[in-house]
Amino acid sequence: MPLTRERTDMSNLLSISDLSITFDNGPRVVDGLSFSIDKGQTLALVGESGSGKSVSALSILRLLDERHAAYPAGHILYKGEDLLQAQEKRLRQIRGRHISMIFQEPMTSLNPLHTVEKQISETLELHKGMRGPQARKRCLELLELVGIPAPETRLKSYPHQLSGGQKQRVMIAMALANEPDLLIADEPTTALDVTVQKQVLELLKSLQQKLGMAVLLITHDLSIVRRYADYVVVMERGKMVEQGATETLFRSPSHTYTRKLIDAEPPEHPLPAANGTETLMTVDNVNVHFPIRKTMLGKVKESFHAVQDASFELRAGETLGIVGESGSGKTTLGHALLKLTPSTGTFSLCGTELSALSQKAFRPWRRRVQIVFQDPFGSLSPRMSVEEIIREGLEIHEPGSSGQHEARVIQALKDVGLDPDARHRYPHEFSGGQRQRIAIARALVLQPDLMILDEPTSALDRTVQKQVIELLREIQARYRLSYIFISHDLAVVRALSHKLLVLRQGRIVEYGDAETIFREPQQPYTRELLNAAFFYQSTTN
Structure with a gap:
């Protein structure tokens, strides 16, 4: 049965209606968001960075820091119960038991001081009172369920001893330990290799069918959405701009922003x-x-x-x-x-x-021979202006007048499509894409023969x-x-x-x-x- 924005009756597992979120009484970072999801369905929440996807997902379990976050409007109904009105004790009963979440970065989400067994056992003990041999047996079942080879040898492993794919599988095992009704997967494959991405997504799909749970998938990769989601909600700058059944939305998107996302595939040659x-x-x-x-x-x-x-x-x-x-x-x-x-x-x-x-x-x-590194924010000094960052290589390799250097910096910024007037600003004042352009300009200003990207x-x-x-x-x-x-x-x-x-x-x-x-x-x-x-x-x- 297709989902619609108007459907907020008791048949829905989760219904969000007119949700708004602010931080420190500022402007609304999420404004009027509404969607619903039924048991066994996969709904994808898509949009660019900063569109409000992850903030919306975290709000479902009230995981935002409520010393700063507020909900000036809206409802989040889980089986008809408004989670925005629930007490902390009730939320603890729901978190990890009825609604679980897989976070974007497994290395920072897993405790580096605890073994795999201890981290999975914690949620079993909290919600089902399992301890000792009973909890250990369940941990082994879960590791086998998520496809970790030789699970007995991995129980005593620490996160740093696992590969990226294995860490993500442990996160999935923790999230599924109590067989939740709803699994929230926030960019579950972003940091993984393509082969591991496919394995993790196929695993989630098979486990969803086996357990009959709903999945809220948060991603910016529309190729994954088209393959795995039943329904799509598109967000731009905190607002929902379009939603619909996956194939219908991809075949005939009605909003210009959705068309922009769909058309953003790299050239084939x-x-x-x-x-x-x-x-x-x-x-x-x-x-x-x-x-x-x-x-x-x-x-x-x-x-x-x-x-x-x-x-x-x-x-x-x-x-x-x-x-x-x-x-x-x-x-x-x-x-x-x-x-x-x-x-x-x-x-x-x-x-x-x-x-x-x-x-x-x-x-x-x-x-x-110049290099452009993977993380533009980490490779740009936060204490130097854009002009100083780009000019540094010139001062080392081509000593000359400041006027000559400034002209080269301006030309490099023009070459990468940035306004030269912004050269006196600092890296934190730019978006991720703009910072990567600055990193390219820094390499380009020396007029190299070869760039390693x-x-x-x-x-x-x-x-x-x-x-x-x-x-x-x-x-x-x-x-x-x-x-x-x-x-x-x-x-x-x-x-x-x-x-x-x-x-x-x-x-x-x-x-x-x-x-x-x-x-x-x-x-x-x-x-x-x-x-x-x-x-x-x-x-x-």
Whole structure:
């Protein structure tokens, strides 16, 4: 039965009507939100960062800090009971028992000082009085239910001893421990590799069918929504702008903002690379080892082989995409080419071997090879203005007059589509997409030959991702730049890359023309990555 905004009768498991939320008596961050969800249904709450999705979800269980948060209007009805009027004692009975939540970042949501068994057992003891062998047996059942191999060996593990996918599965096990009526999943796959994303979402879907629970899915990834949700509510700046059955909404969206979200998929092909250009970089048998154990005298007894015999070539004006799961060695290889990580083997730029140079001798070459890091906020000094951040590299590599430097800074800001008048502001005054443009401008101002882009779009909404991709394509065409583009998002990689290098556990499993590999991958691991990355599109087209 399709959901409608007007349906707020007792048949609904959860009904939110005209909900408004403020912080510290400020403007309404959520204004007039209404939707309802029935048992066994999946409703997706979508929108860009800052649209009010997570705040709305947290309000259902009254998890917002009510010293600052207030609800000036609205109702949140769970089986007809208004949770906004419920006492704290009643809310504790509902949290984790009838309504559970999976948070966006499992590492910060799990207690680093407690074992997996203790963290799952806590909710069992609180709501069902289970202790000792009975609780342990239930923990094992839950870990087996969520697909963690050899669950007996994981009971005593701490969060830092688990992979990202395993931590997310433990969070799901905790949320499902008491078989809730409603599971709230807040961006449950954002930080996961594409293969793990698919596993987690398929797991949630199968568990939902098995337990008959409803799911409120909060995400900005519409490809996931189209595959898994029955109904969609679209939010923009705290307001609901559209809602409807999933296929109807995707087929004929009525609001311009919804159309903008749906149209924000990256292009399927890169711009053509310049023909007949010379080889810019050659990499031959690069290896990176990290010491694990040393003797008392500092001699390495055991090491981890992070990158193994990496070899490739990159031409001027060309993009090499490097893909693979977390821990495959993508970022480590990029850092090795910048001599930020010790390595063996050889790599050269414009025919000059760089691998044998000392750090001092390599320093002038840093102007020609620049990097843009994954987290723009963490890589930009909060104490420096935008102009100081961008100009810093010029002062080191190209000493000159302040007037000359200022002109270069202004041009770099124009190149990345930012107002040069904003150069006296600080990073915290900009959005995530704008900060990433500042990071690109900082690299671009030195007019490098090669830019290494390390997950530059992973923390951005799809609409902002598309803007950054278009910017990178435009800059590359204008300045004939070469890129090494590191990412686990294969849709973004496909939009930029002329060549593709697939890494697994430090080894290159496939390398060659990107379009050929995307169309006809030769290796099983590459096929697995592509099937997981484009699974949602292939099943909904």
